[in-house]
Amino acid sequence: MPAFASAAHQPHDAQRIELPDFDHERVLVVTGARSGLVIIVAVHSTVLGQALGGARLWAYDDWQDGLADALRLSAAMTLKNAAAGLSRGGGKAVIVIPRGTTLTEEGRSAAMLDLGDAVESLGGSYMTAEDVGTSAELMAVVALRTAHVCGLPPEQGGVGEPADATAEGVLAAIRSTLQRLDGTDDAEGRHIVISGLGNVGSRVARALSAAGARLTVADVNGARRALADQLGAAWVAPDEALTTQADLLVPCGLGGVLTSATIAGLRVKAVVGAANNQLADRTGARLLAGRGILWAPDFVVNAGGVIYLDAASRPDADLDGIARRVDGIADTVTRVFADAEASGITTLEAAERLAAERLHRPLTV
Numbered sequence: 001m002p003a004f005a006s007a008a009h010q011p012h013d014a015q016r017i018e019l020p021d022f023d024h025e026r027v028l029v030v031t032g033a034r035s036g037l038v039i040i041v042a043v044h045s046t047v048l049g050q051a052l053g054g055a056r057l058w059a060y061d062d063w064q065d066g067l068a069d070a071l072r073l074s075a076a077m078t079l080k081n082a083a084a085g086l087s088r089g090g091g092k093a094v095i096v097i098p099r100g101t102t103l104t105e106e107g108r109s110a111a112m113l114d115l116g117d118a119v120e121s122l123g124g125s126y127m128t129a130e131d132v133g134t135s136a137e138l139m140a141v142v143a144l145r146t147a148h149v150c151g152l153p154p155e156q157g158g159v160g161e162p163a164d165a166t167a168e169g170v171l172a173a174i175r176s177t178l179q180r181l182d183g184t185d186d187a188e189g190r191h192i193v194i195s196g197l198g199n200v201g202s203r204v205a206r207a208l209s210a211a212g213a214r215l216t217v218a219d220v221n222g223a224r225r226a227l228a229d230q231l232g233a234a235w236v237a238p239d240e241a242l243t244t245q246a247d248l249l250v251p252c253g254l255g256g257v258l259t260s261a262t263i264a265g266l267r268v269k270a271v272v273g274a275a276n277n278q279l280a281d282r283t284g285a286r287l288l289a290g291r292g293i294l295w296a297p298d299f300v301v302n303a304g305g306v307i308y309l310d311a312a313s314r315p316d317a318d319l320d321g322i323a324r325r326v327d328g329i330a331d332t333v334t335r336v337f338a339d340a341e342a343s344g345i346t347t348l349e350a351a352e353r354l355a356a357e358r359l360h361r362p363l364t365v
């Protein structure tokens with residue numbers, strides 16, 4: 001008897017769920033035979049090649065919230081992979097943990113085996129990888145059921161987790177943003193707020209601290225305060241991070257952080273960070289521009305991980321070449337800023353246009 005089946009199918013409040021537009025090639029929703037958890041695999045596009053995107057293991061009030069997340073995140077992966085110049089489409093997997101449930105080690109492994117079966121059933125249209133709540137070690141469990149998985153631990157013949165490359169890409173984007181703001185990309189003496197000190201945020205924080213930036217940091221997990229103390233960074237509550245006066249806000253937690261209310265309260269010159277889907281909705285891009293706050297689109301900024309996973313998983317992997325491509329995120333961000341200004345459009349529209357050029361789709365702007 002699956003352990004979580006009844007909890008995963010709680011009745012939902014139809015008012016609460018906002019499903020994004022559906023223009024996906026294929027979406028699979030299954031109840032895992034071993035775990036009883038709802039597993040969603042959204043293949044948004046394979047126009048440029050096999051869809052690539054991580055698998056998120058996260059708590060939701062309702063499985064349909066997980067579905068909404070998978071639909072949004074997979075569409076963002078199409079844009080990300082296209083804008084990064086990869087021959088990859090966009091996809092994402094979400095494994096729904098019913099809120100309030102604690103997953104045991106066995107439950108986690110069962111969920112990964114179920115995910116492997118779901119991915120395998122798609123016949124190679126989607127390749128999975130780690131994301132929030134999963135890890136390189138868990139990808140090795142997925143690999144017991146499908147070959148369409150990357151980012152296994154190096155000791156198991158994999159390329160490891162992508163957080164180093166993601167953080168390098170975020171740092172490259174921060175340099176471009178500082179350059180655009182003040183004509184120099186030097187972080188020394190800049191006041192930078194980082195919200196979320198996980199795999200990516202902690203790496204970005206260490207690097208910016210080493211570069212002489214003044215840091216204010218926040219995380220919903222109080223245990224992360226130890227890193228703040230170690231780096232001599234000011235520690236604030238997550239809400240306060242969004243109203244702190246500084247040069248940059250670097251969101252490295254979860255998505256949806258930029259709502260009309262939080263945008264109204266921002267006191268920074270620019271927002272540039274790793275978190276996926278930072279805008280609660282796309283009107284946020286215009287609100288940010290209206291307030292004179294420069295926003296570096298998340299799917300351009302955080303592409304370092306997927307660039308690494310795509311290139312490092314190939315037999316002819318060239319690590320120097322990968323590092324150069326990750327560093328190239330700086331040029332892409334610079335181009336997005338310039339295109340937005342030249343065309344009088346938002347940075348979101350400019351980044352989408354860049355991706356659309358590769359996807360050969362009609363331009364959205």
Ligand SMILES: NC(=O)c1ccc[n+]([C@@H]2O[C@H](COP(=O)([O-])OP(=O)(O)OC[C@H]3O[C@@H](n4cnc5c(N)ncnc54)[C@H](O)[C@@H]3O)[C@@H](O)[C@H]2O)c1
Pocket residue numbers: 131132133162163164166195196197198199200201218219220221224238252253254255274275276302303305306
């Ligand atoms: N890991 C990667 O290579 C990668 C690649 C691309 C995008 N991203 C995105 O970057 C973000 C961070 O990824 P990660 O791998 O570091 O995840 P992670 O789970 O290791 O870290 C996220 C951190 O954010 C904190 N957090 C969650 N909600 C928060 C909030 N409201 N305010 C402040 N802190 C909050 C968590 O406690 C955690 O410490 C995610 O949105 C992820 O999707 C990550």
